[in-house]
Amino acid sequence: MNASASLAENAAPATPLPALSALAGQAGNVPLTRVSLAYVEPRFKLYLRFGEPARTLRLDRWRRCAVFLPRAMFCRVRWQANDYGTIRWQLMVMQAATPLDAMQRIPGVQPGARLLLHTEGDANVRAVLERIDAIEALGIAPIDVSPAYWRTLGNRLAARSPLPDYTAERHAAWLAGKALP
Template identity: 75%
Template sequence: MAAVVPSPFASLVDHEGLTRVSLAYVAHRLNLYLRFGEPAYYVQHDRWRRMAAFRPAAMFCRIRWEANDYGTVRWQLMVMQACTSLDAAQRIPGVRPGARLLLHADGEQQVRATLSCIDAIEALNIVLTDTSPAYWRTLGNRLAAHLPLPDYTAARHAAWLAGRALS
């Protein structure tokens, strides 16, 4: 578990080179949280807001749920990879300075389908942050094209780890 840094001491922590992700919770209105990822540290701003900081190349998943008086108005899931200042990164609201967007699911159906894929990977006892970035890109493209979603198997994961070890 990452250390929680109290807000008054946030300036003492080295922010250089880290990707900062804003998180929030307002009961029955907004829930912006991490589904997976291993932050270097957290900063608790107040009861509702906090910030997670990720080292370069770290993978994480942020979910955004919003509602109004009539029900849910937004479901969003993004799988991202933190970048260095030299990498090409996309500007994403609440992610500073930006990140490499691997998967973007918008709407209840796409988010639920992605969450079931995430649950299936966890059922294989695979750490989600070690999953192949190419799988998340493929999953996002299949979601956008309304095609059948690919399975992430133990064999695919072993091949990814072997390739990563060689490079």
Template identity: 75%
Template sequence: MNAQPSAATPVLPPLLALMTGQTDAAQLTRVSLAYVEQRIKLYLRFGEPARTDRLDHWRRIAVFLPGDVFCRIRWQANDYGTIRWQLMVMQACTSLDVAQRIPGVQPGARLLLHVESEPTVHAVLTQIDAIEALGIAPGAVAPAYWRTLGNRLAARLPLPAYTAERHTAWLAGRRLS
């Protein structure tokens, strides 16, 4: 006997709706990733995509739900060596949020941190490693920390450490709002 869906059928949770294709695609953030040996490496340093689609041998698309925080690194080289280092920490948005247009990120994202050049990218990677050493997922870090880190790098000031106490305060504040 076939069961007929009723009007009381519950709404699917966002991740399940995404996996079954029953969500509004405009609410998702699509991030282009690529790898061509010795030329370009465009990859995620952290962030948990809801889905990853493989386009071909070199390209993939990572799909994020609104509110997800992720980090994308771009490394490029030519015949003479490295020509570009770029790191961006972004937060996926809804269509109603204010977002920046970023190449390779559709429809856009809230840019929390953007650094260029090898020394500054390595400085941020050191901070990310320190956060992971505390047992904290970098995607769960307070967005204000990433903005502060970018401002400190731009002003050439010492970089602030992200502590377990700061993370606890961020989580408590988020629960209150």
């Protein structure tokens, strides 16, 4: 699990210059998606597992806000504990919506997003994190994965069916279909 790597990545105050120019050019035309992130050391972590925010705003010592351009894909993980151990694991893979898209209202995501995968529980979240690690091991960025794969993964988890692997062939087919007019 890359929780510490994700938190360190989100803690970086600097924003890449291309993202700032894209953000400046788009800010007046389209609504941006704002995602709340938080980190309170032994009790609560709300972090991005993957995704490339156009900007990350540091609100205070514990809270941040990641801003995404339309159609950007990202994964947010929520982990909560009490004195006796973990009490909640939640993972959501979402896509920032365009102004004409239907979107779902999700706590901590303003104004909302297209929910591609939602799972809760230790075993399900670990299974999805393993799939994300396997995708990265293939040299494919999880933000470039087909939205249909995330939906299929979520449906298979809900049905308790065997989980599909994301292969290089499946990715090539997705890219080829995306290139068609």
